[in-house]
Amino acid sequence: MPDGILPDALLERIRARAAGYDRDNSFFHEDLGELAAAGYLKIFVPESDGGAGLGLAGAAVLQRRLAAAAPATALAVNMHLVWTGVARILAARGDDSLQYVLDEASRGEIFAFGISEPGNDSMLFDSGTVAEPLEGGGYRFTGRKIFTSLSPAWTRLGIFGKDGSAREGDGELVFGFIGRDAPGHETLSDWNTLGMRASQSNTTLLQGAVAPPERIFRKLPVGPNQDPLIFAIFACFETLLAAVYTGIGERALTLAVEAAKGRTSAKNGGRSLSQLPDIRWKIAEAAMAMDGIQAQLSSVANDVDALVDHGAQWFPKFVGLKVRATENARTMVDTAIRVSGGSAYFNGSELERLYRDVLAGIFHPSNDESAHATVANAWLGPLES
Incomplete structure (x- = not known):
């Protein structure tokens, strides 16, 4: 599935442009054109209408791959995917109020x-x-x-x-x-x-x-409510955000491994950093953290697609996933920088850009305070007045 919609060659072209967009503070017009031509903006559109017919789990896999190549491109594309994903989730639950979103997306609207x-x-x-x-x-x-x-x-x-x-x-x-x-x-x-x-x-x-x-x-x-639209927006927004930041974390881990294998230590007789116990521990810790967030992301997205009823626990699951994914990605980038050394501090390095990009995760809703309040209310009930 990813190889057809998001082939490696396309990802490498997108990765090659990311630094220039960042440097020039410019929009990713070329990326968007290629993604549209590849059918990426139609991944939630039914196959019968020319789309890929994917669910939230499939979209999350693709967004992880795209974010590992170009975080800002993936983050922006998320917003289109949120609305088309909302339409897809509502339709799966018998609500066709946003069918025209899928219809218009199939015709190229953004x-x-x-x-x-x-x-x-x-x-x-x-x-x-x-x-x-x-x-x-x-x-x-x-x-x-x-x-x-x-x-x-x-x-x-x-x-x-x-x-x-x-x-x-x-x-x-x-x-x-x-x-x-x-x-x-x-x-x-x-x-x-x-x-x-x-x-x-x-x-x-x-x-x-x-x-x-x-x-x-x-x-x-006005105020909190249980309308299916609110569920669908939270499901798509938080899950696809988590996918983007998980992709950033995965790329950071890849760069950390490459740095550990490529750098040597003079005080340890020129041995590769990958042979030093402290570095091996850092990489192992990061890899175990990535395993955890990947599993959580997959579980939440698959449950949405399967129409699983988590009741009042759905919103804690969504906000908890978002917070864990964004915080985990920040940890991954920090680990990669520590392993890579001073070269990552220079303007223009990929890790320098990831370090700046990943910080945006703390500003997306739900923020840390709101998420913890949501989870606390679910488990402990609301605060007494």
Whole structure:
């Protein structure tokens, strides 16, 4: 499966471009073009519609491979895969409300994720963006969205906002899609970051952007809820993020092994570092950690595909996987740098770039504090008032 959609030759071309995108702070246009031509953006689309018909587990395997070659490219592509994956997960559970996402992806449309907002730590459960209802069922959205990956290339942007007048003044969260050719949105050129630079996750200003009634796909109460859409977004977002960072960790471990075999120690008679007990212990520790996260990622993704019912434990599983994968990847990169020595500290080395890229993992939702609160609530119940 990976060899057909993501062959080694394509991966090597993508890997060869990663440093240049990072250096120039430029978008991965060439990567995206090749990935689209290879059918990578259609991996969740059914085979009957020209896609690969993969589930979440298959997509996670591919994203690990892509991230090992070019983390920023994989991270940005994740956002398209989240929406198409959400549509796939909902359809598998009898909900065809996002079937048009798969249909349009099959025709080459590129989806992006316009959900994050500055200062909104409620994420999917509240919004500072105003959703104004229009006659006929559409909505006009006004607000600021941050970390909009794929900003130079998306043709469909999934957004949400709050209609404060709905539900007798309690408010209602409205989810919809806008097209790139529609008026009322602006992409800022403000992505100048420490790492993940090729993702070009610029800020998007919604200035009265209209989502037509046929592109409004959910209206939910403010606050946590058990709607299948929320489940599907968490499942795809957290699992595919974990796949990207697991791929980074795998690449770091590979580089650490290469460095251990390629470096020698003068004070140990020119012996290879791979023969030194301390280095062998570091590599072994890293390899065992990778075994653990790979198994956890596979287990969660396969359970989503198999429609396993974990009930209230699903969300702890998703956020726990994300936190463990991102933290594990940081440990892998740190280990690789320690084994590789001072050459990794130089600007332009692959490990130097991975060191910057992997740091982004701490900023993706769910963050460490939110994840621990979710897991604690699942096992101990909510805090008493």
